[in-house]
Amino acid sequence: MGHAEVQSIHVHPVKAFRGFAPREAVVEPWGLAGDRRWTLIDDGGKVVTQREQPRLASAAAELLSGGGVRLSAPGRAPLTVSVPEPDGTVPISVFGTKVEAVPAAAAAHAWCSAYLNADVRLVHMDDPAVRRPVDPVYALPGETVSFADGYPLLLATAASLDALNSLIQEGTHAHEGPLPMNRFRPNLVVAGTEPWAEDHWSCIEVGEVVLRVAKASGRCVVTTTDQDTGIRGREPLLTLARHRKVGSKLIFGQNLVPLTPGTIRVGDPVRVLE
Numbered sequence: 001m002g003h004a005e006v007q008s009i010h011v012h013p014v015k016a017f018r019g020f021a022p023r024e025a026v027v028e029p030w031g032l033a034g035d036r037r038w039t040l041i042d043d044g045g046k047v048v049t050q051r052e053q054p055r056l057a058s059a060a061a062e063l064l065s066g067g068g069v070r071l072s073a074p075g076r077a078p079l080t081v082s083v084p085e086p087d088g089t090v091p092i093s094v095f096g097t098k099v100e101a102v103p104a105a106a107a108a109h110a111w112c113s114a115y116l117n118a119d120v121r122l123v124h125m126d127d128p129a130v131r132r133p134v135d136p137v138y139a140l141p142g143e144t145v146s147f148a149d150g151y152p153l154l155l156a157t158a159a160s161l162d163a164l165n166s167l168i169q170e171g172t173h174a175h176e177g178p179l180p181m182n183r184f185r186p187n188l189v190v191a192g193t194e195p196w197a198e199d200h201w202s203c204i205e206v207g208e209v210v211l212r213v214a215k216a217s218g219r220c221v222v223t224t225t226d227q228d229t230g231i232r233g234r235e236p237l238l239t240l241a242r243h244r245k246v247g248s249k250l251i252f253g254q255n256l257v258p259l260t261p262g263t264i265r266v267g268d269p270v271r272v273l274e
Contacts, residue, residue: 004270006206007158007191008181013069014061014122015039015147016049018227019185024265027209027258030128030144031152032187034063037128038081039092039101039147040112040120046093047147050222053116054230067124071108073115081108086126094147099132101125134257138214143257151214151255155198156186163195164252167239176235182227183236184219184253190270198254207268211256218249 012019015036026033038061040048050056059073068082081104089100101123103109108122125131125146134143135150145152161181168177181189188206190198201213219240224232240250 004190004192006188006264006266006268006270008189009264009266010182010185010187010189011035011063012061012185013038013063014059014071015047016053016056016222017071018057018060020060020062024263026263027153027211027261028128029152029258029261031146031148031258034067035187036146036148037067037125038069038104039094039123039125040116041092041101041123043119044093045091047095048116048118048120050225050230051220053118054225054232055116057225057227057230059115071111076111076115079107079111081105081122083126084124089126090123092123094132095149097132099125099147101131134214138255139257140212149217152258153187153211153256154185154217154253155188155190155213155256156181156184156253157193157195157198158189158191159193159195160198160252164236164239164244167243168235171235171239171242173234173238176233179236180227183223183225184217185222185227186253188256188264192270199251201254201272201274203259203273204256205271205273206264207262208260209262209264210259210273212259214255214257216246216249216251217253217255219252223252 009025010019011032062070070080072078084102084104086102092101104122112120128146134145165178244251
């Protein structure tokens, strides 16, 4: 596979908000430290993502020491939100799974609701070791996850994005390409592989961290959302449906579960163990 290495690392402190790209990140059992420990919910307790609110693409969340976040968005004064005291949780629904979460301060609810012009609340996952198990069909006992879509980390490769963009160029919506990697909101981007090499991995070592490749990532409408403007197109789902359909899923990237702790850094070698 040549010399594969970590090209970039991405942490999204609030689910569906823009994240940031640190040079290194601590890998915890449930994901990168600080990744998706916060999420918005609607008045019925359901998680709110870019699926319902594409404007979230333009909102950013910066991670503060201690786990708090600084929220910013066009037309809004930034707001600093500290980790709430865990003195009571509310039940929320993450894609049909019930999870307990701790509501943030009222100012956070008001800020987010005003930006989206919708009734939402910001909640925090206080203890990711117990709050939300990974899908048991694809999990080992005891594996848990943050508010990410389903798995602790999402990996994508630069070569596969290049290959996908070449396929988009051949299609009816070529004017939408080439797409940037942020459409796929991965945690790890790996350079130096063959296109689609990640389809065949079952266990990898990234620097000092060993990760299990749990399953391919089925993609949704969020990938069609321009992460700078919130405007939606048709790609990449049109092209994925033609070239990357497995069952009912449109596949790009792989979901990972950490098997050992450690720190990953940009430039770390990526080795396929099996």
